[in-house]
Structures are given as C-alpha cells and as structure tokens.
Amino acid sequence: MSEPVAQNHDPALPNARFNFLMLVGDVSCFVLGSAFLDAATALPALVGRLGGDLALLGILGSIRQGAYYLPQLFVAHRLQNATRYLPILLLITFCGRIGYFLAGAAVMAFGETRPDIALIAFAAAYTLGWLGDGGGGVPWTALVGRTIPARRRGALFATTQTVSGIGKLGVGAIVALLLGGTVAKFPVADALLVWGCAFFMAVSWVFLALIRENRTAGSTIGALPASPSLSLGAYLGSLPRRLRERPDFARLALVQILATASIATAPFLWGFVRSATPGGIPEGDAGKFLIAQTVGLLAFAPVWGSLSDRFGPKKTLTLLLGISLLWPLLAFAGKFAGGNLILFYAAYFLLGGVVENWITITNYLLESVPENDQPMYIGLMNAVSLPALFLPLIAGQCAQSLGAGAALIFAGVLLATGLCVTRTLPDTRRNG
Template sequence: MSEQHQDHIAEVRQFFWRNYVSHSIEGGLFIGGMAFLAGDTVMPSMIKSLGGPEWLIALMPVIMSLGFMLPQLLTAHRVEQLQWVKPFVMFTGIFQRTPYLAAALALFLLAGTHPMLTLAIVAATPLVGGIAGGLSFSAWIELISKIIPERRRSSAWAVRYIIGAAIGIGAGSVIRSVLRDHPGPAGYAMLHLHASAFLWLSYLAFAAIRETRKPPGIIATPRGLHENLRSLPHLLRSDIQLRRFLGMRVCGLGLNIMIPFLAIYALRVTGHDESFLGHFVTAQMTGGIIGNLLAGYLGDRYGGKLPVFIGRVLLLALSIAAVVNRSETGFVVIYFTLGFAVFLENVGATTLSIELCPHDRRPTYMAFISAVIMPCTLLAAAVSTVVRVATGGIALAAALSAALLALSFYFLVRLREPRHTRAAAAS
C-alpha cells in the first residue's frame, strides 16, 4: 500500500466518528422533518383538501424525488472533477430548505383569499426543494462515499433513517393534534413550520461534517456536458450490473401506483377524519425504525442486495393485503409493514447503487440511474391517476403494483452483490 493510500485511510479514520455522527444526525433531522409532511399520507390529503386534482394528488408521494432526479445529469460531469464537494452542497442546501417556510406563510396568509395560488405554492414546494437538492445530489453522494467506509455505509444510512423515524413517531402525534385542533390550511401551515425547523437544524448538523480528500489514484477524465451525455448509452450497453439494477428499481416503482391513494382509501373505509393520518404516520415510522435496525446489520455484513430482497417480498404481500383489509387495525399494520419494508429497501438500494459504480464515474452513474427512474416515476403516477379516476377503488392499482413488484425479482435475483464480485476478483 502506498504512502498516499495510508495517509488517506488515516484521515478517514481520524474524522470517522465525527463524520458518521454528523451525517447520521443531519439525515435523521431532515427525514424526521419531512415526516410532518409525509408524501404518502399528509401531502395527498392536504392537496385534496385544498381542491387539488387527482393527477396532482397522485404526484405527491414522488414529487420531491422527481425534483431530485431532474438536474443531476447537468452537474455530474463537474462533480467528477471536484476535489472538494461540501461547499457546493452547503450552497444548494439553502434553497432546498427555504420553500417550506414560504409554503407555511402562503397557507397562513393566502389560503382564504387566493386558494389556487396557495395550492400552487404548496404543491410546488417539494418540487422546488427537490430540484435544489438534486443539483448537488451527486456531490453529496460523493462526499458520503469519501468519509464513510464501505462496510459502515449501510449502518450509517440505517442510523439516519432510525433517527428520522423516531422523530416521525413524534410527528405522528403532532399531526393528529394539530389537524384535530386546527383543521384546514392553518393546521397544514403549522406542519410546514415544524418541518422547516427540523430542516434547518439538519443544515447545521451537515455543516459539522469534515470533508476528506479523494482516495489516491481516482482520476476522472475531463468531460463537458455534451460529451458526458453521449457516454451514457455506452455505460448502459457495457455494464450488465447496471442494467439489472435499473430493471429492479424501475419495476419497484410499481408500488407508487397504489400508495398515493392508500391513506385516502383507508380513511374512507374506516370512516375516520384526517387527524387519523397521525396513527398511520406513527405506525409507518415505528416500522421504519425496526426495518433500519435490520437493514444496517444486514447491509454492513452482507451488502445491499439482501435487505432489498426482504423488503420487496414484504411490499408484494402488502399490496395484496391492502385490497382485502377492512379494519382500522389492519391498516395500521399495513402502514407499519410499509415503513419496515421501504426503509429496509432504501438502505439496501442506496448501498447497492454506490458500490456498483466505478469510483471515477460515480456521479455520472448516480445521475444516470436517477434520469432513468424519473420518467418511470411519472409513468407510475400517471397510471395511478388513470386507475383512480376510472375505478374509484384501490383493487386494480394494488394488482398492478403487485405485478410489477413480482416482476422486479427477475432482475433482483440476477443482480450480483458487488462485494462478492470484488472479493472473487481479488482472490
């Protein structure tokens, strides 16, 4: 091992716990803050209460993710050339968090006199915040890959999600009380204020991260935007692991056909008002904590594929259960399972995505993955809307979700665990 490699390892070890803790707290505060505006429970109901159309309701669970995906390819080639990426992430983080305060003010001040403007501002908030975050997403991933060693990344993601889920459990109680005591725009404005406070606390935690240098020997070929975009078809043709990963991820988006209307359907079946959404959020976050504990252990020890596999099995079962269940307890269990499985899968998929990428092209790989997923996410939302309008129920949506989740196993079982591949090559 060269002296440069030894110096790099020593630097990562020197700041490991500081960075591990700061990274975990930052993510936990951000995720926990967003639980006050949960995309698959609170946001669809809020948009519905503000008079939003069915297609907009269907977009709510994924609209922030769409924002994240849109701009990544525009900056990936630049990120590959950066030695220090944290300043870029800090700058865009300001614009990622500011819209939530603007939405709170709109709900407080404009909802009564300008309802359509308020609806537009509230619906655009996660999209605008997502775009700001997406500009530096590949830089953020590059930062995490530098400061957190491979065999600690799964647990780092899991700890982030556990902190976020713990805050989310408290958020569930806040949602119940706020929407019960302040129904309508005023209550949703208060939830935006709660979310905004946690998002800015997460910014302070991120500022405490100490960026380390790139590992020696990783030299990215300078490329312009056009040249980088032209290289993408070759990446897809030449990397079968990437194709299998994309197939698995795209089919997994089928869950988004059913999820946007699950909370609305559950409230209708059980006869509860919007305040009962807090119970669903609490159950979902409780499941998330347990799912993350398992994902962190499995991911650090075995890699990301196993957590994804377990999560997919549970999501497939959940899609079937949503159709046959009619009880209040059953829906709480469904949301618990949703949190458990989604967080389990998120940890595994994030770990897989980082580890299957070549180090010198990781920003471009991550941006390309997002670029492929984006139109498929929109398609899932469109299908969800059409099914909802055409049937008014959840059975067909759940069946489509289950079918696509089942298809995802075709790609998942063929995807090789990157750690096993590297170990075999080394031996």
C-alpha cells in the same frame, strides 16, 4: 459493475464516526421537516385552506417528482472529477431551502386577505425546495460514499430511519394540533407548518455543513485515474455508452424502477382494505394503519442495516424484495378471510418495513462503482428511473377500471420481476 470494488476501511476514513453522527442529524432533520408538509396529510390541508384545489395538488406532486429527478444529470456533469462534493451541496441546498422561511411569512401576512398571493409564494418555495434537494441528491450520495465505510452504511441508513421514524410520530401530533386549531388558528397555524419545515431543513443544513469531507479521491481501490472533463453535450452523449459498458448497472436501474411498485401502489391499499371489510372502516381509522406502517419501518430498519453491513447489499436486497411480495398477499388473505383486520394491519406493517428499499439499492450502487464515477452513475440511475413516475398512473387506471385489488396485483407482478432481476446482480461482497 461486474468487478466489485474493494471496500474502504475505517483507517482510510479518520472522520467516519463524526461524519456518521452528522449524517444521522442531517437526514433525521430533513425527514422531520418534510413531515410538516406531508403529501398525504398536511400539504392537502394547507393548500385547501389557501384556496387551492385537487388539480393544484396534482401539479405539486408532479413538480416534486420532476424537480427531484431532472436536475441530477446536470449536477453530475458539474461534479466531473470534483475533489470535494460538500461546497456545491451546501450551495444548492441553501438556495433551495431558504424559500420556506419566506413562504411562511407570506402565508402569515396574506393568508386571510390575499390567499392567492400566499398560495403562489408557497408553490414557488415548494418547487424551489425540491429543485434544491434534487440537485443535492448526487453530491449527497457521493459524499456518503466518500465519508462512510461500506460496512457502516447499512447502520447509517438504519439509524436515520429509526430516529426520523420516532420523530415523525411527534411531528404528526404537532401537525394535528395545528390543523385542529388547538394551538393556533388560520393563518398563523398554517404559517407555523411552513416554518416548522423551514426550521428542521435549516438544522439539517447545519449538520451537513459540519461534515468533515475526505479530500482524497483515491480511497477506493481500483478506481481509474480522473479523465478530462467533458462538455455538457459530450457528457450526455456518453451516457448510453456507459450503460452498454456496465450491463449490471442497467439491471440495477431496472430493479430500482420495479422496486418502486410498493410506494407507487401503497395509496390503493387503503381503498382495498375499506372495500374488503364488511361494513367498511371509518376514515378516522387511517391513523391506526399509519401507525402500523410506521412501526414496520422502525422494526425493519435496523434489520436491513445489519444485514447489509454483514452480508452485503445484494443478499439484503434479494431478501427485502422477497418479503415485499408478502404485503399484497396479506391484503388479499385479509379479504378472503372475511375482512380480517389483523391481516390488514400485518400488510401495512410489512409495507412500512420494505417501502424504503431505495436505501439498499443506493448502498449497492456505492459499493459497485469507483468513487470517481459515483456522481455520474448516481445521476444516471435517477434519470433512467424516470419511467417509475408513470407507475402510479398505471396503477390508478387499474384500480379505477378493475378495482383496488388490480393495483395490488400489479404491484406483486413488478416486485416479483424485480426479485428475479436482483438475483442476476453480482455480489459486491464475494471477495470480502
């Protein structure tokens, strides 16, 4: 990765404008569908109403993470020297998402009489859904690299975040109406939640199917000729050598792990704010802070996209991680100011603006790796990032033993380290 790959230009990608719109539709609908089963709000309510407990929620959370990351290396192996990514992407995601329609029917039919059957059906669909989306992560990211010019990817990700962020506000209102019993009662309301997810996931799949994939694999200047396909054993055995050959990629993977500190410790910010405010804060006010976080996402998404397109992902990632250090600092400033709500809201605002840092990291990866190698390195990136799954556990132990502030300090240390490592990465735009 020490030699940046020359960038694609629009003439080489005649369908770039159309594919841009299709990808915006795909990602936006995927995010909206996921919001119907949001892990912090709708999912716990649905599981609880079907008789599940906190232990099951923890299991589902682990399933979500593991099912997303674990299939990626195997799919990357399957994509060796592939001339097209779209067919396997459509197959994997179709198999993963169809289960939500069946789960909604099970909740509707058995929610009252046999909630255990409904819960098993939902858990199975949830697992299958994340396996499908995890397996589709490699071909989807490689497809973005193949169909969208490098200097338009920042705008793509910014647009998807903006559109989906606005849409999530509407989905949140629908979820509140359903869970509040205003529109429908249990189990109809709960089935509608699952079907809402299924509907938007299906529309997302349709947008994917409409993408016009560029068949040529040689659009990336400097890409090496395709090498013979390896067996799975030989493929997995070659990965350590790949890491040694590209030390900058290993550093980028380390940055991705460290950058997850924001999302790993975000749940503890609410406990810190409540304990740092004299008299406490009502639970109902959590929605106000969520709005501040969403506004931060909407405000910063176009900024990161524009900076990435104009100056490149390294400079953008450096600035992003630098600003990431401010949200825990603002939280502590609010505490030392006697529970200043303005500073607490500002912390949530900045958290929303930086928590989706994976987008800039992915953009850097796509600009740094030749097209033929992208599926392998995308899968490898997510595989070596598995240690990030332990960060919430470590932060939780810190918070339980030393208070929520310890988790925020933990986040600050990781983010500062990530900033230092980012500064050592080569600039993919130094020749552009």
